[in-house]
Amino acid sequence: MPLTAPTICPCGSGKPTSQCCGPLIFEGRHAPTAESLMRSRYTAHVLLAIDYVWSTWSSASRNRTTKEAIGEWASSCHWLGLEILSCEAGGINDNTGTVTFSARYQQGQQTHQHLEKSLFRREGGHWRYIDHCN
Numbered sequence: 001m002p003l004t005a006p007t008i009c010p011c012g013s014g015k016p017t018s019q020c021c022g023p024l025i026f027e028g029r030h031a032p033t034a035e036s037l038m039r040s041r042y043t044a045h046v047l048l049a050i051d052y053v054w055s056t057w058s059s060a061s062r063n064r065t066t067k068e069a070i071g072e073w074a075s076s077c078h079w080l081g082l083e084i085l086s087c088e089a090g091g092i093n094d095n096t097g098t099v100t101f102s103a104r105y106q107q108g109q110q111t112h113q114h115l116e117k118s119l120f121r122r123e124g125g126h127w128r129y130i131d132h133c134n
Contacts, residue, residue, distance in 0.1 A: 010046040011039035012082045025052045030127070034090025034097035034120035037127040039082065042103060046079040058121065058128040080104040080111070095122045098133060 009020035016022075021043035023029040024036070031037035037056060044052040050071040054062070083102045090097015100117040119130040 010043045025049050032092050034127055035087050035099050037120060038099040042082045045074045048074055056129055058130045061131050076107055077105040090120055
């Protein structure tokens, strides 16, 4: 993990990290919406806060990979930006929601765009990433 978080949050909100994703990642606060969880998971990838990525992923879906594999992949990327394209439900009073996003990153000389519609669900009262939707 980087020694210090960037001043402006990597999630693209334009807010200071300390007032955006930082409290979720570093202070154990819980995301109020599916979108805020999505943004914080992106930021955690950027900051290599892999324990946070892992802990916010539904335990039922974790069998597809390992924390080590996530860390290796995230550290191989130079993260270029996140754009939230749409949100369906996932609000403060919802139990499920989807967030469609585009994450841009560079690996070596190649620039990539990861486009995904993600499913989120409350588990034990807290938002968790479930999987991508087809």
